[in-house]
Amino acid sequence: MLTRDESIAAVDYHRGLVIPDRLNQRTHAAYKSLAEQILEVYRRGVGKRRRELHQEVHRVFAQEPECPLRRIEAFCKLLDDQSVYASQERRSAAALRREVFSHAAGLHPLVERMDSLFENSAEEVRRQISQRLQRDWQDISDSLFADVIDFHRLESFPGYAGPRELLSRYNVAQIQAALFSAISITVRAGADFKRILRAGRLARLMHTITAPQPGCWQIELTGPASVLRETRRYGVNFARFLHALICCCDWTMEAMMESRGLRNLRLHLSSRDGLRSHLPPDDKFDSAVEAEFAAKWGEEDREGWSLRREAEILHAGQKTFIPDFVLEHVTGRRVLLEIVGFWTPEYLEQRVRTLQLFRGVPIVLAIQEANAARIAQAVAGADVIAFRKVLQVKSVLEVLRGLPGVSA
Amino acid sequence: MRPGSSILSFSAGTLLLSGIPCDRLNEWLPRAGCVFDPRAGVCRCDALHLRQVVAELERRRIRFENQVAVPREVFWKAESLCELRPEQTAAVEAWLQADRRGCIVMPTGTGKTEVALRIMQLTRCSTLVVSPIRDLMYQWHRRILRSLNYDAGIIGDSIHRVQPVSVTTYDSACIHMPNQRDQFGLIIFDECHHLPGGIRRDAARMSAAGARLGLTATPERPDGRHEDLTELIGPIVYELSIAAVRGKTLADYDVVRIPMHLSASEQRRYDMLAEEVQTYVYQARQVNPGFTWEQLCMSSAVSGEARRALRAFHGKKSIEDRATEKLRTLEDLFRLHGNERCIVFAGSNAMARDVSLRFLIPCLLSQCGKREWLEILEGFASGKYPAIVANQVLDEGIDVPAAKVAIVIGGLSSSRQARQRLGRVLRRSGNERAILYEVVCAGTSDESRSRQRRRHESFQGVRRKRGRSTC
Numbered sequence: 001m002l003t004r005d006e007s008i009a010a011v012d013y014h015r016g017l018v019i020p021d022r023l024n025q026r027t028h029a030a031y032k033s034l035a036e037q038i039l040e041v042y043r044r045g046v047g048k049r050r051r052e053l054h055q056e057v058h059r060v061f062a063q064e065p066e067c068p069l070r071r072i073e074a075f076c077k078l079l080d081d082q083s084v085y086a087s088q089e090r091r092s093a094a095a096l097r098r099e100v101f102s103h104a105a106g107l108h109p110l111v112e113r114m115d116s117l118f119e120n121s122a123e124e125v126r127r128q129i130s131q132r133l134q135r136d137w138q139d140i141s142d143s144l145f146a147d148v149i150d151f152h153r154l155e156s157f158p159g160y161a162g163p164r165e166l167l168s169r170y171n172v173a174q175i176q177a178a179l180f181s182a183i184s185i186t187v188r189a190g191a192d193f194k195r196i197l198r199a200g201r202l203a204r205l206m207h208t209i210t211a212p213q214p215g216c217w218q219i220e221l222t223g224p225a226s227v228l229r230e231t232r233r234y235g236v237n238f239a240r241f242l243h244a245l246i247c248c249c250d251w252t253m254e255a256m257m258e259s260r261g262l263r264n265l266r267l268h269l270s271s272r273d274g275l276r277s278h279l280p281p282d283d284k285f286d287s288a289v290e291a292e293f294a295a296k297w298g299e300e301d302r303e304g305w306s307l308r309r310e311a312e313i314l315h316a317g318q319k320t321f322i323p324d325f326v327l328e329h330v331t332g333r334r335v336l337l338e339i340v341g342f343w344t345p346e347y348l349e350q351r352v353r354t355l356q357l358f359r360g361v362p363i364v365l366a367i368q369e370a371n372a373a374r375i376a377q378a379v380a381g382a383d384v385i386a387f388r389k390v391l392q393v394k395s396v397l398e399v400l401r402g403l404p405g406v407s408a
Numbered sequence: 409m410r411p412g413s414s415i416l417s418f419s420a421g422t423l424l425l426s427g428i429p430c431d432r433l434n435e436w437l438p439r440a441g442c443v444f445d446p447r448a449g450v451c452r453c454d455a456l457h458l459r460q461v462v463a464e465l466e467r468r469r470i471r472f473e474n475q476v477a478v479p480r481e482v483f484w485k486a487e488s489l490c491e492l493r494p495e496q497t498a499a500v501e502a503w504l505q506a507d508r509r510g511c512i513v514m515p516t517g518t519g520k521t522e523v524a525l526r527i528m529q530l531t532r533c534s535t536l537v538v539s540p541i542r543d544l545m546y547q548w549h550r551r552i553l554r555s556l557n558y559d560a561g562i563i564g565d566s567i568h569r570v571q572p573v574s575v576t577t578y579d580s581a582c583i584h585m586p587n588q589r590d591q592f593g594l595i596i597f598d599e600c601h602h603l604p605g606g607i608r609r610d611a612a613r614m615s616a617a618g619a620r621l622g623l624t625a626t627p628e629r630p631d632g633r634h635e636d637l638t639e640l641i642g643p644i645v646y647e648l649s650i651a652a653v654r655g656k657t658l659a660d661y662d663v664v665r666i667p668m669h670l671s672a673s674e675q676r677r678y679d680m681l682a683e684e685v686q687t688y689v690y691q692a693r694q695v696n697p698g699f700t701w702e703q704l705c706m707s708s709a710v711s712g713e714a715r716r717a718l719r720a721f722h723g724k725k726s727i728e729d730r731a732t733e734k735l736r737t738l739e740d741l742f743r744l745h746g747n748e749r750c751i752v753f754a755g756s757n758a759m760a761r762d763v764s765l766r767f768l769i770p771c772l773l774s775q776c777g778k779r780e781w782l783e784i785l786e787g788f789a790s791g792k793y794p795a796i797v798a799n800q801v802l803d804e805g806i807d808v809p810a811a812k813v814a815i816v817i818g819g820l821s822s823s824r825q826a827r828q829r830l831g832r833v834l835r836r837s838g839n840e841r842a843i844l845y846e847v848v849c850a851g852t853s854d855e856s857r858s859r860q861r862r863r864h865e866s867f868q869g870v871r872r873k874r875g876r877s878t879c
Contacts (some may be wrong), residue, residue, distance in 0.1 A: 062712070069715055094780045097770070101793065104768030108794040109742035125768065145761055147775050206447050224420035224586070225614070227445045227452055233582070233607050 001081075001239060006074035007177035011265060018181075018257050018267045020174040021071060023167050034060060035075075035163035042079050042157045050085065051150040078169055082159050085152040093147040100144065103129050168276045175275070176242055178267055180235035182255040184222045190250035193217040193313070194322045199244030203237045209315055217313065232258045246275045290324050290339050293391045303397055304330040312336060314358050321354050323363065327400065335400065336363040339391060340375065351375075355382070364399055366391045414472035416461065419448075421586030421614025423458060426450040428470070436464050455616040456640070476616060479593030480534045480572045485557045487529055492522060495648055499523045502646040503621060504530070509642030511600060511622035518648060520623045521548075524596050525555045527621055533593030534572040538581045538611055540602045546778045548575045548598070578602055581611035594619040597641060601626055604633035604640070612640035662843045667850040668733045678727045681720040688717035728849050729755045729818045735766050737847050741815055742767065742795065745843075749788065751811040752797040755818025763797040763817075772798040785809065815845040 008021035023031045041056045054076045061072050103125075104110060110122040130137040145151055160166040179185075185205075189196045197219060200207055205221040212218055221241065223234035238255065245253065252270040259265070269275075297307045305327045312334070314321040323336040340351060352375055355365075364383045367375050372386035383399050385391070414427035425433065430444040430451045440457040444450075453461070458476060465472055492500070496519050499512045508531070514520050528535050537548045542565040552560045552573065561571030564580030574592075576584070595615050597603050600622030603612055612620070622641040628634050670678055692699040742750065754760035757773055764771035770784040770793055787793040789809030 065712055067715075069718065094777060098780070098783065100768055101770045105787075105793050108767070108769065109739065109746060110767050111739055111743065112736075113739075122766065122768075129768075141765060144765065148757070148761075148773070149775070208447055222447075224422055224452070225454075225610075227443045227447070228422065228441065228454060231607070231610075233610055 002074050002077055002173045002177040004177065004180060006070050006077050007180070008068055008070050008074070008174060009178045013263070016263050016265050018178055018265045020171075020178040020267070021068075022171045022174065024171075030064065031167060032163050034064065035166045038075055038079065039159060039163060039166060042083060042154065042159060045154050046156060048154055049150065050080070050152045050154070053079075053154060074170065074173065075166075078166065078173060079157075079159070082157065083154055084156045084158070086155040089143060089146040089153060091147075093143060093145065096140070097144055099133065100129055100140065103132065165278070169278055172242070172246065172275055172277065175267075175269065176239035178257075179238040179242060179255055181232050181258045182235055182238045182267065183230050183232055183258055184220060184226060184256045185238050185241070186218060186220045186254050186256075187245065188212075188216060188218050188252045189248070190216055192248035192250055193219065195248050196245060196251060197313075197320065197322070199241055199248075202244065203241035205234065205237050205241065207320075209313060209320065211313075230259060243277055246271075246277045289391055293339065293393070294325070296393050301330070302393065303400070305397070305400060307337075314361060316357050319354060319357055321358055327364075327396075334362070335403065336361060337366065337396065338363060339366045340368065340371065362403075364396065366396070414465075414470060415475060416465075416472050417475040418455060418458075418477065418591070418616055419452075421455055421610065422452050423455055423461060423476070423616070424448065424450045424452055425461070425472075427472070436468065437461060454613045456613045458616040459618040477591040479591050479617070482532050482534060482558075482572050484529060484532070487556050489525055489529060489555050490522065492526060493519065496523050496526070499646040499648070500526050500530070503527060506642060506645040508594075508619040508621075510620075510645030511624065511627060511637055511641055511643070513624055513627050513644055513647040515648065516625045520598075520625075521551055522555075524598070524621060524623055525551065528552075528573070528594065528596070529556060531594045531619055533619070534591070535574075535594040535596065536581070536592040536615070536617070537573075537575045537596045537598060538578055539575065539598040540578055541774075542577055543774070543778075543781060544598065545575045545577050546781070550782075578608045578611055582608050582614075585611055585614040592617045594621065596620075597622045600624045600637060600641060601628070601634060604636045609636065609640055662841060663846065664843060665846045665848065666737060667848060668731070668737050669850050670727065670731050671733060674727050674731055674733075678724060681724040681727070684720040685717055685724065688713060688720075726756075726758070730759050730762055731849055733849075734759075734817045734847055735762065738763065738767070738815065738817065741813075741845060745813045747794070748813050749791070749809075749811045750795040750813040750815060751788075752795065752815045752817060754797055754799055757799050759818060760797050760799045767795065767797075769793065769795045769797055772796060774799075812842050813845070814842070815847065817847045 010019045010021070011017070012019060025032070037060045038057045041053060041060065045053045045056070057076050057079070058072055061067050107120040107125055110120055110125050112122055114121050126137045130140060133140060146153075160169065187196055187200075197207060197209075200219065200221045203221075205223060206226075208220040208222075210218045210220075221238070223231070223237065225231055225233065245251065249271050253268070255267040255269075257265040257267060294307065294309060300306075308326045308328060309324070312323060312326045314323070323338040325337040325339075327335045327337055329335075338355075355363075355375075364385065365375065366385045366387055369386045369388050372384060376382070376384040383403070385395050385399055387395065414425065417424045424445075425442065426449075428451065430442055433440070433442040433451055433453075437453075437457070437460060440453045440461060442451045442453045445452045462474065495514075499514065500523055503510050503512060504527075512520065512523060514523070524537070537545075537552075537560075539545050539548055545562065545564055549560050549562060552558050552575070556573075558573055559571070561569045561574035563570060563574055563576040563584055565577075568584070592615065595612070595617035597612065597620075601624045603609055603622070620641045622637060627637065627644065669675070689699065738752065752760075752763055752769075754763055760771050760773060763769070770787065772781065772784060776784070784793065784796060788796050788811075
């Protein structure tokens with residue numbers, strides 16, 4: 001991630017928007033070749049010190065007419081993030097200093113012009129130390145501060161797959177850095193809202209959910225202290241959340257930024273902006289059991305029931321419950337289906353507590369045999385299907401037929 | 409209201425209060441700023457107000473369940489605190505009298521740490537000490553171990569070891585305070601003038617500690633936000649002025665200013681760079697009359713020319729900072745004070761390393777590990793190392809063994825910095841007067857910075873020798 005010092009964002013006061021720096025092929029065609037050149041600096045830079053590498057990167061951009069200094073520094077940061085710097089020399093630097101300074105301490109002050117009172121010439125002392133350590137003085141003075149960040153040596157550069165990947169990482173990193181100043185984020189989500197919600201929770205944010213229209217959820221994400229004051233203390237959480245968000249599809253996001261002057265500025269983003277995450281997307285299904293069941297049920301109605309994935313959200317305070325499936329009957333009647341698969345006892349317990357919160361909602365629980373009795377007892381009133389390994393379509397239909405008021 | 413139906417709890421650096429309507433709370437506790445949080449269905453306020461909230465509810469005989477963890481008691485195994493001087497005892501008394509909330513203002517070198525340690529000893533409850541930088545954090549750790557025989561926990565510097573008594577930095581405290589499961593009864597803010605800055609104040613707001621102590625030599629901030637310290641920590645309960653202790657606790661000192669000149673080649677390069685900067689600014693003002701240099705630095709240079717101008721500016725500063733003549737002047741000063749302990753303050757890490765490499769004297773830099781740091785300071789105290797060099801990291805609060813000679817070779821000008829720096833050499837030992845040398849380049853912006861530095865009140869009334877040039 002970038003820091004504030006490398007962050008670049010333009011402000012459109014007219015529309016009240018913060019626009020993070022973004023490099024794209026149309027307007028910044030030259031950057032593909034620049035990115036390739038700076039990657040090459042690092043690829044060939046093994047053995048060089050960080051400061052030299054940064055100077056070389058700066059040189060690559062020297063002829064580029066329109067390029068903020070911060071952008072160059074941001075590239076250096078992103079390249080460093082994917083670099084391995086040698087640690088051996090670093091570790092021995094302190095011991096070397098101690099040896100050199102201890103030797104020189106008794107001879108203080110080291111002078112360049114000798115006189116009768118002070119006769120320890122700097123040159124002579126350096127020679128002595130050099131002899132004692134059996135090392136060239138140039139080599140000693142070179143390693144003396146090897147632990148200073150600027151002087152770390154590049155050991156290897158796993159780097160980025162290519163210039164495209166570096167540029168795409170840059171674009172995402174600038175948005176993340178801009179979000180450090182965000183005070184809240186509102187996401188409008190369609191199909192992927194469950195994953196988005198989960199990402200928000202993983203980033204330790206609190207949510208408020210509304211449904212402006214069917215099939216669309218609006219999730220406002222803030223931190224605990226956000227109700228007390230406008231605070232950017234959750235900016236890092238938003239930046240972390242962004243990574244997960246751009247792996248999802250079908251969403252728009254609006255971040256409210258820390259107010260500057262009179263206006264509250266916003267930052268807009270959507271799944272159509274073509275951002276790519278370097279993180280692998282997480283699984284669509286929580287478990288194989290769900291995926292298999294959905295595949296077996298298929299697209300069509302069965303006895304008037306159609307199956308929709310994660311189409312309903314129940315919430316009570318900060319507890320939300322998104323059943324795996326909603327079964328919708330042609331008559332408009334809806335029944336929820338939750339599959340409780342192979343899980344740890346802690347997970348089951350938490351699941352039971354959540355289910356108890358939403359007692360009274362028509363729900364069918366499909367539970368793995370070993371746990372069925374325990375859960376059925378804890379969540380009295382729910383219809384329970386016990387299954388061994390695979391949840392059968394016919395056993396679900398059987399339960400649906402048995403529901404009061406449903407004629408087969 | 410059903411009795412016992414109210415619950416007070418701690419959550420992520422805030423207090424949650426359920427069972428009492430929010431407007432009622434605001435009527436009772438106008439300063440706590442309770443807000444109804446629809447996400448959780450309860451009222452929320454900053455943890456800072458815990459003591460006030462509990463006191464008010466109890467006064468009104470409201471029954472509530474207090475789920476906020478009670479600070480643990482701490483039993484010191486064997487204390488070896490040194491005897492306090494009268495002014496230190498007065499500071500401790502003043503804080504106790506002020507309901508255990510307040511700031512103590514004492515000049516650097518007059519034993520603020522000892523005052524805080526005595527307060528910890530008397531308070532005997534779980535304590536968090538917050539300091540500006542990690543080096544200071546480790547120093548607190550050592551002082552607590554030595555004086556109170558307690559191995560304190562450390563939160564920060566990639567360590568997360570929470571103990572009933574712990575040390576941390578402002579930045580870590582701000583991040584970790586909401587996660588604190590164990591509550592601290594006493595929170596100490598060292599160099600507390602750092603606290604009101606931006607989000608750092610969360611370190612105070614998100615803590616539920618009832619007893620609060622702020623320590624500083626310089627409470628005032630240029631932005632005026634020091635007034636917020638009253639709410640975040642407490643009012644100033646004790647103040648000791650530098651004039652009151654000069655010559656008693658602190659050594660009397662002289663300030664000697666040494667102007668020096670750039671070498672011919674440095675001056676040529678300096679003038680060239682200065683012209684480059686001026687030309688750029690001149691041209692920029694033709695287009696935009698309101699253009700300022702700060703604007704260029706802030707918006708970060710976009711065009712190639714702007715980047716070159718910025719580089720010229722930094723080059724100029726680096727020449728001032730690292731002028732070779734400074735090293736020669738330093739050699740003369742070291743000759744003059746050959747057998748006295750000298751501490752050199754450099755304006756940048758690069759210059760500190762230049763000095764270290766030229767004279768082969770230890771250099772205190774932020775990358776030094778804590779063992780090396782300790783070795784250098786102890787070596788300086790024992791006389792093993794006759795001189796050391798440091799960058800601004802040493803400016804505040806680090807316990808430096810008494811030095812009689814301090815040499816400032818470049819650095820920023822601000823009254824606080826200058827005062828803290830003075831504090832380093834002011835430690836009393838015997839009857840000797842201390843000397844502070846300022847080595848500045850004549851005819852550069854270094855000179856105007858030194859002038860600003862001297863304008864500050866710490867320098868007023870100080871006996872001043874006439875500046876002299878070096879040979």
